Structure formats: structure tokens, C-alpha cells
Amino acid sequence: MALFVHKYGGTSMGSTERIRNVAKRVAKWARAGHQMVVVPSAMSGETNRLLALAKELTPSQATTAYFRELDMLAATGEQASSALLAIALQAEGMPAVSYTGWQVPVRTDSSYTKARIESIDDKRVRADLDAGKVVIITGFQGIDDEGHITTLGRGGSDTSAVAVAAAMKASECLIYTDVDGVYTTDPRVVPQAKRLKTVSFEEMLEMASLGSKVLQIRSVEFAGKYQVPMRVLSSFTPWDIDINEEAASGTLITFEEDEQMEQAVVSGIAFNRDETKISVLGVPDRPGIAYQILGPVADANIEVDVIIQNISKDGRTDFSFTVNHNDHARTLELLRDKVLPALGAQEVVGDTAICKVSIVGIGMRSHVGVAAKMFRVLSEEGINIQMISTSEIKTSVVIEDKYLELAVRALHKAFDLDQPVA
Amino acid sequence: MALFVHKYGGTSMGSTERIRNVAKRVAKWARAGHQMVVVPSAMSGETNRLLALAKELTPSQATTAYFRELDMLAATGEQASSALLAIALQAEGMPAVSYTGWQVPVRTDSSYTKARIESIDDKRVRADLDAGKVVIITGFQGIDDEGHITTLGRGGSDTSAVAVAAAMKASECLIYTDVDGVYTTDPRVVPQAKRLKTVSFEEMLEMASLGSKVLQIRSVEFAGKYQVPMRVLSSFTPWDIDINEEAASGTLITFEEDEQMEQAVVSGIAFNRDETKISVLGVPDRPGIAYQILGPVADANIEVDVIIQNISKDGRTDFSFTVNHNDHARTLELLRDKVLPALGAQEVVGDTAICKVSIVGIGMRSHVGVAAKMFRVLSEEGINIQMISTSEIKTSVVIEDKYLELAVRALHKAFDLDQPVA
Known part of the structure; x- marks a missing residue:
């Protein structure tokens, strides 16, 4: 029995039909005997919808008080998608529970809209896993020392997933996304671009920092710091694909320099x-x-x-x-x-x-x-x-x-x- | 200086334009020297939208675990509208902060989707009021002893507002809604229906329990139990109407039987x-x-x-x-x-x-x-x-x-x- 963290991006969570597919995929892993923690993003478009509403009301001066409210607002997107995924898993006959950042809790500093994770308490999550539940943790958000909701900035769900994987010493953190791995460059610019089966942590860090959109850089930093094996793979393969084939697909971010x-x-x-x-x-x-x-x-x-x-x-x-x-x-x-x-x-x-x-x-x-x-x-x-x-x-x-x-x-x-x- | 609680329904919060109007109205009261606590509902349609998503994924058996996730989901609507109202107030130059049910905290029992408020801690809110801020508290929701999010059921924001007014001994709890008061009956059925300037708490309780949709019955029970003066009035008067005129409009729910x-x-x-x-x-x-x-x-x-x-x-x-x-x-x-x-x-x-x-x-x-x-x-x-x-x-x-x-x-x-x- 191994512990895996799955992270699903906004596109993968983009409709109830897709959420159902995510639930089936996760249930497959759980039924294979693994303990599963899932970190979903908000449904695609949701964060933009919320921030557009805020923009219509924005004060002329962007104060800390304003950024605090932005986080309060934006954090609702992941809370909603996490609850929906829990419901979809329950519908698949798989016991599941979702937690917000503050419920875990995922503690961060107070830099609203770009907070940094300081610690994750895995006691509650671990108890649920041991009770046979799939645990869903809202990505992108946490709570600061004063009890205010914080968010980690765009793409922060990747970081949440890796941080959870690190805190819980997961076997691997699988980042499911709308691309099937890391490429030598963006295939939209160079059609001849190749998918890399492995990429070193340091290379990935540079690529992420240089604008490759596959992973958020802080998630790679976290993965490097805590040596969390991390895999980028597609959420658009059929959910009932053979689990071993799925587990070997995409691009693995490694920590050894192989030949x-x-x-x-x-x-x-x-x-x-x-x-x-x-x-x-x-x-x-x-x-x-x-x-x-x-x-x-x-x-x-x-x-x-x-x-x-x-x-x-x-x-x-x-x-x-x-x-x-x-x-x-x-x-x-x-x-x-x-x-x-x-x-x-x-x-x-x-x-x-x-x-x-x-x-x-x-x-x-x-x-x-x-x-x-x-x-x-x-x-x-x-x-x-x-x-x-x-x-x-x-x-x-x-x-x-x-x-x-x-x-x-x-x-x-x-x-x-x-x-x-x- | 008096303390007032304003509650705004989903229709009053239905667009950024309307939220801006709510902000201007609240700011008017604050500038008149009052301490203001505001309890907004979710933007109209939002709770239905969320629950419709859940319905598409609903498991065949509605377990406690399922109702827990429904509350997790539904609570996001009020969190978002509260943050938006705080932003709108800030844009009006009025310091404001929003709190979720668990941040206040508003403690409830664990009856998901129809929880009952047990206690409200007003320390944090009172400190912000004393610092000159308008405090916005998400309606409809709370937190149970285990740290799970609960909701109070449809129309629960009325109850939240009255409960806050009771806990803080507010001068009056004003329920702003899309009707301008309590009528002798539904004017859609009887065009000759008259608005009541006052109605006794007991009558209101009966009317609410008998299906009059103006107020949620539990809010009236709360108002009665803690003798909170409560007024139902329209949020569609111009926001800059004279404050004394506004304060005397609508229907007041009284506790004395007058002649x-x-x-x-x-x-x-x-x-x-x-x-x-x-x-x-x-x-x-x-x-x-x-x-x-x-x-x-x-x-x-x-x-x-x-x-x-x-x-x-x-x-x-x-x-x-x-x-x-x-x-x-x-x-x-x-x-x-x-x-x-x-x-x-x-x-x-x-x-x-x-x-x-x-x-x-x-x-x-x-x-x-x-x-x-x-x-x-x-x-x-x-x-x-x-x-x-x-x-x-x-x-x-x-x-x-x-x-x-x-x-x-x-x-x-x-x-x-x-x-x-x-």
C-alpha cells in the first residue's frame, strides 16, 4: 500500500462530467489498494469569474485589506470544486471527505494573493486515510496565524499538492493536467518538440522559472527541497486505462543525474x-x-x-x-x-x-x-x-x-x- | 452611536452594481456615526447554481458525508458575496473586513444543511468595529465542534443576522429585501393587501411559519427569544434616501401589544x-x-x-x-x-x-x-x-x-x- 497525491488542474475539473471522470480515476487508484489524497483546482474559468467581479468593484488603492478580501473571494473556487469531487467520489461508492486549507490546516504567511506555505498538519488527513477515505484538500489556499484565508497565487494548487506530498511523505505526486508531459519546448511554437520521459529537478526548476507553464515554479522548489518524486501527466487519457501504464506515463521529475x-x-x-x-x-x-x-x-x-x-x-x-x-x-x-x-x-x-x-x-x-x-x-x-x-x-x-x-x-x-x- | 445589523438578501446582492449600492447605503449609516455589521446572502442564483452542480453528481444514497459536502459547497456563495461587499465598501473609502462563519466564529450543531446556531463570539467583530471598520459576516453558515462547515438551510442568512444582532445587543436588525415590508397577505394574490407598519413578534412568527416568505421562521424565533427589534424594509429605495426616513420605513416587528x-x-x-x-x-x-x-x-x-x-x-x-x-x-x-x-x-x-x-x-x-x-x-x-x-x-x-x-x-x-x- 502506497500513498499517492493526485493534483487535477482547472480544465480537468471543468465540468461535472469531467469531475466524474476524475472521481472514477481516483477510485481506480484507491481500489488498487493505495491511499489517495487529491488536490483539485477550481473549475476552469471560476477564479477568473470571481476576480472579474472584484475588478468591477476595485478600490483605487490596492491595500492589504483589499488583497485580504481578494483571497477570501478567490478561495471559494477550490472549496466548491473540492466538495463536488467528494460528492462524485461518494457517488462512485468511494468514501471521501474534502477539507479547506484552514481545516487541514495548511499554515501560510500573510502575504495575501501570494502566500507561502509554512507547515501542514497531516493528523486529520491521516486519520481519514486510515479509515479508508479518499481525502480531498483544496489547492491554492491556506490560513495565516491570525486566522485569515490566504491564497498562494496563480497555479498555487501545484504547490499545495507537492507540499501535501512532502508533508505526508507520499510515494509520488502526480500532476494531472491538459498536456501529457514536459516538452523540449512549447509544441505550439515548435511542432517538432519532443516529450521528455524524465527531466531533472534542476532543469524543471529552470524551465518553470523561465516561463514553461506546465508547473508552477514554487511547486518544483518544494519538490526539490523535500525530494518529492513528481510526475506530470495527462488527465485526458481514458480513466480506465491500465493503472501501471498510467503510472509510467507523462514526464517524471527526477533527482538523480542518470546517464x-x-x-x-x-x-x-x-x-x-x-x-x-x-x-x-x-x-x-x-x-x-x-x-x-x-x-x-x-x-x-x-x-x-x-x-x-x-x-x-x-x-x-x-x-x-x-x-x-x-x-x-x-x-x-x-x-x-x-x-x-x-x-x-x-x-x-x-x-x-x-x-x-x-x-x-x-x-x-x-x-x-x-x-x-x-x-x-x-x-x-x-x-x-x-x-x-x-x-x-x-x-x-x-x-x-x-x-x-x-x-x-x-x-x-x-x-x-x-x-x-x- | 448605535450598533445596527443590516441584512441584504440575494436579490439585493445580485450584481456588482447592486453590491455597490449596498456599500453606499451601509457607508451612509456608518458615516452617520453608527457601528455597522452587515450580513449578506449569496448573489441571487449562486446557491442554486452550486446545488445544481452537486445534483448532477449526487450519490444514490444521501449520507451525512454527502450533506457535509453540500454545506462545504453551498457556503462558498456567501463567502464570495461578503468579500465582494467588503471590496465595494473599501472602494467607497470605508474600511471594511469580511469574516466567514468559522472566522467569527458562529458555532452551530452538526445538522448539515439545517444547522442551528449555538453561540456567537463577538470579540473579533467588536474589535474591528471599535477600530472604525464595517464588519461583514457571511450569512447562512457556521462551524460545528469538529471544525466542519455547516449551513443553516434556505433563508438562513436572516437567522444569522438576528443571531448576530442578539449576540451583540444591536439597537435594531434591519432586513433589507425585495419587498418593502410585511403585508396583510401576498399582494400577488390579493392586490388590495396593505403593508403593516408594525406587527407583533407572535404574529410574525405565525406568518413566517405559515409560509409568508418575507422572513425565515428561525430568525423570528431568535428575534423573539432575545427581544431583538427587527425591521423588514426595501433595498430598492435610492441608497441616498434620508437616513431617518429609511430608518422608519418598512415593517417593525414589535414586542409590545399596543392599542x-x-x-x-x-x-x-x-x-x-x-x-x-x-x-x-x-x-x-x-x-x-x-x-x-x-x-x-x-x-x-x-x-x-x-x-x-x-x-x-x-x-x-x-x-x-x-x-x-x-x-x-x-x-x-x-x-x-x-x-x-x-x-x-x-x-x-x-x-x-x-x-x-x-x-x-x-x-x-x-x-x-x-x-x-x-x-x-x-x-x-x-x-x-x-x-x-x-x-x-x-x-x-x-x-x-x-x-x-x-x-x-x-x-x-x-x-x-x-x-x-x-
Whole structure:
């Protein structure tokens, strides 16, 4: 008897018919003798529907009090889908109970709309499992020390699932979604993209952070930290597919570097259209400017990705970084109002017409010249590189967004990732 | 500075535009110097939408586990509308915070889908009020001793509001709804129906229990038990109507019998189409049969209303009672399977084509012949009476449902309730 955590995305929970299919699939696993914990997302469209209502009423100032209410509102989507799944399981003759984040409880910090999980108490869940029940836990949400409802941000149900799997030492966390695994890049951009049977945790982390939408990055971080085996697979296979076949499908995120992985220098090409570039121009070049600029940004809970500081000229320098589109206006306002005057810089400008393209691969550790090859390929396509950022297993470039497809296709081919024509 | 509880029904919360109007109205009261607690229902249609989803997935056996999940599901409607109202108030520049039933907490028993409030802890709410915030409390729901979400049943938000008003010793509990008060009868049936400026608690209790849809009966019981002054008024007056005019509008439910009320013998005609008649025929007439029949019904948590036992003939008698339509099939099944064999009765039959019509009035206490007059009026209209039930301040009859309108109109006229033609 093993313990498995299944996570189902919004599309998989998108109608009562689909919820019934999820129930049948979960019941199959339970009848095979496994203990089952299920973390469902809200029914697709539900979170957007709720947030659209809020938007119509939004106050001009987005205060903490406002974000608290947004979480109160958004958390209802998962509570409803979890209860519906429990009912569907009961209809299949499978005892089931659903719990909200606060009922488990899943404790988080108080960063409304992007809270972080601090601990999960599995006592109640474990008792139900031992009593033969399937336990459903609302994804995406938790409770803070003051008893306020928090949510983990978009895609947070992945994180909930992995955190539960970690807390309960599950055999594997299966993320059921509308794609059948992790690909060398987005097949909508490169039709020749291949599904990876395994991908290392570090590669997955980079791909997720670089905009691959398959998994939420925090879920991968959690999986890495607690060594939770995690599998991405399709929820659109027939529910009565052989359980062993199902258990081996999709893409497994591994923690060992096996030989097969050593062979590929680059495992995938990731890209991200969700970033925007902020440049602070004419900054007097003196120690501490990075902190003076990025300190207030961090204090405002805005995540910064690529950062570059140009070479100084005439005692002044330019400082650029990227943030999420959603934080663009807020970052510009913050810098103009609070940072620019103190800093004595000349100007702050934003550029939303950018994208980030990255090559990712464990193999890059032991191969030289991989980044150089990337730059050559882009140069041959006439693509200008605006920013560069590197790590041990990835190289990212920021380029003008209109070149995104061209860059991804050229790199996918150059690094031998195209699927051989059958 | 007084403390007021406002309760807004689903229609009043039916769109973001209406929620904004509620926010403006509440803000007006708060700015007049009052402490405000608001209990909103779910947006109209939302609870039905959720329950329809559940119905598509419903297991064949409705277990406690199933009802638990129904409450988990249904409670999301009020949580969402409460958060939206808090956001709308914030947008009006009015500090506001919303709490679910479990956050307050509102403690109930564990009778899922029809739980009863046991206690309300007002510490948290009081602290927020003292800090100048409007506090919104989700209606309709609470939490039981085990930490499960419960709901109070349809219309439960009225009860939540009155319970909060009682716990906090509010000056008045204002129930904003889509009608502008309590009428002598339903104006859709009798266009000449008049709005009552005041109605006694006991009359209101009878009217609510007899099917007047203005207030949920449990809310009136609560109001009576804790002497909470309660007013029913329209949420469709302009939000910026003069606050004193608004505070005097609608119908006030009073606890003193004033002279004015003594003058009217009958205050209103109530009716109820939601009941069904169950008859157990050929019951051997011996002590204890009422208990033998109704004991199991009560154990199954089915509420019984009118009860009659016929005169015995040849050692056998017929026993009839009414239950809600929703409990019809369940009651018949229960009696056939469990009661009939043990009782040695001949047959159990149900009749859904009935309705109940009642005359209600404090004045009946001090006037004789009121019931007799009712029977005469019905007889003159050729309406056969199937069951009769009386109390100090009301007389109810069960008649064939096709006579409902005729009976109500005739009684409304006979007891001088028709509005004088202007």
C-alpha cells in the first residue's frame, strides 16, 4: 500500500462530467489498494469569474485589506470544486471527505494573493486515510496565524499538492493536467518538440522559472527541497486505462543525474512573454546603487528576474532589470516617486515589448561553449540580445518580443532537439 | 452611536452594481456615526447554481458525508458575496473586513444543511468595529465542534443576522429585501393587501411559519427569544434616501401589544403551498400510535406541521399530518418500510394537491368567534376543509390547493383587510 497525491488542474475539473471522470480515476487508484489524497483546482474559468467581479468593484488603492478580501473571494473556487469531487467520489461508492486549507490546516504567511506555505498538519488527513477515505484538500489556499484565508497565487494548487506530498511523505505526486508531459519546448511554437520521459529537478526548476507553464515554479522548489518524486501527466487519457501504464506515463521529475541525461547538452528551450524591462538611466555610479534601486522594489513584494548594470561612463551608469507584466506600472511608479529623487538618476523607462528565451540543460555543466553557440545562432538570425543572464545549467537572453518564435525554433534545431521525422 | 445589523438578501446582492449600492447605503449609516455589521446572502442564483452542480453528481444514497459536502459547497456563495461587499465598501473609502462563519466564529450543531446556531463570539467583530471598520459576516453558515462547515438551510442568512444582532445587543436588525415590508397577505394574490407598519413578534412568527416568505421562521424565533427589534424594509429605495426616513420605513416587528394592534382582530392571511399531506389509514386504535408514527419521522429530522387523528371506528382510526414537499417521498418510504408493519395499519397515502391557509392576529385572543367566521366564509365559497389547526393567535385550514387564491381573497375581504380604494 502506497500513498499517492493526485493534483487535477482547472480544465480537468471543468465540468461535472469531467469531475466524474476524475472521481472514477481516483477510485481506480484507491481500489488498487493505495491511499489517495487529491488536490483539485477550481473549475476552469471560476477564479477568473470571481476576480472579474472584484475588478468591477476595485478600490483605487490596492491595500492589504483589499488583497485580504481578494483571497477570501478567490478561495471559494477550490472549496466548491473540492466538495463536488467528494460528492462524485461518494457517488462512485468511494468514501471521501474534502477539507479547506484552514481545516487541514495548511499554515501560510500573510502575504495575501501570494502566500507561502509554512507547515501542514497531516493528523486529520491521516486519520481519514486510515479509515479508508479518499481525502480531498483544496489547492491554492491556506490560513495565516491570525486566522485569515490566504491564497498562494496563480497555479498555487501545484504547490499545495507537492507540499501535501512532502508533508505526508507520499510515494509520488502526480500532476494531472491538459498536456501529457514536459516538452523540449512549447509544441505550439515548435511542432517538432519532443516529450521528455524524465527531466531533472534542476532543469524543471529552470524551465518553470523561465516561463514553461506546465508547473508552477514554487511547486518544483518544494519538490526539490523535500525530494518529492513528481510526475506530470495527462488527465485526458481514458480513466480506465491500465493503472501501471498510467503510472509510467507523462514526464517524471527526477533527482538523480542518470546517464541518459548526460548525453543531451541542452534538454529544452524555455521562453517567457510575461516580463517587462525597467531601466533606470543616468544613475550616479557609486557603491550601493543596486540596493538603493532594488531594495524598495523587494520591499514592495515585487519579484525581479534578470538584472544588469551597464559599464559606467562619465560617472553615470544605466541599471536594468525585468519584472512581471503585472508589476510593471507599480514598479515604474515606485521608482519615479521614491527612488529617483534620492538616487539622483535621470530617468526611469519601461519596455514591455520584450521576451526571454533560455536554453536549459544539466549537460551544460560539463560542456563548454554552449552559451557561445546560443549567441551565434541568434546572431545568424539577426536577433539583437538586450540582456544576458546565466546559471550553471541555463543561459537566458532578453530579446525583442517579435523575435520569440524565430529564436526558439532556431535554437531548438541547433541543439538537436527536433523530433526525428517518423 | 448605535450598533445596527443590516441584512441584504440575494436579490439585493445580485450584481456588482447592486453590491455597490449596498456599500453606499451601509457607508451612509456608518458615516452617520453608527457601528455597522452587515450580513449578506449569496448573489441571487449562486446557491442554486452550486446545488445544481452537486445534483448532477449526487450519490444514490444521501449520507451525512454527502450533506457535509453540500454545506462545504453551498457556503462558498456567501463567502464570495461578503468579500465582494467588503471590496465595494473599501472602494467607497470605508474600511471594511469580511469574516466567514468559522472566522467569527458562529458555532452551530452538526445538522448539515439545517444547522442551528449555538453561540456567537463577538470579540473579533467588536474589535474591528471599535477600530472604525464595517464588519461583514457571511450569512447562512457556521462551524460545528469538529471544525466542519455547516449551513443553516434556505433563508438562513436572516437567522444569522438576528443571531448576530442578539449576540451583540444591536439597537435594531434591519432586513433589507425585495419587498418593502410585511403585508396583510401576498399582494400577488390579493392586490388590495396593505403593508403593516408594525406587527407583533407572535404574529410574525405565525406568518413566517405559515409560509409568508418575507422572513425565515428561525430568525423570528431568535428575534423573539432575545427581544431583538427587527425591521423588514426595501433595498430598492435610492441608497441616498434620508437616513431617518429609511430608518422608519418598512415593517417593525414589535414586542409590545399596543392599542392599535388590539383594534384589528386579524392582522393577516398567510398561506403555504409547500406542504403535502400524509395519511396512515386503518391504524388499530390503541395508546401510543401518534408516537409510534411520528417518533421515527422526528428521528429522521423531518418536520411535521398539522396533525389530526380521526374518530375511531371499528377499533381503527386514520392518522394524518403534513410535511414539507421535499420530505414527501422520504416520509412515505419511511412509514411504509419501518412503521406500517409494526403498527399493523392498512395503508399509507400521500396527497400533494393541498395547501394551508391561515388567519393570524393577536386580536383573536380577546375576540370570540373568529375561527367560526373563517369556516363560514370558506363554506360560503364551497371550499371543503380537510384539516384544522388552531393556536391562540391563528387558525389554519388545509384545503385543496386549487382553492388557495379564492380562499385567501375571500378571507382578506371578510376580515376587513382590503385597502380602502384611494
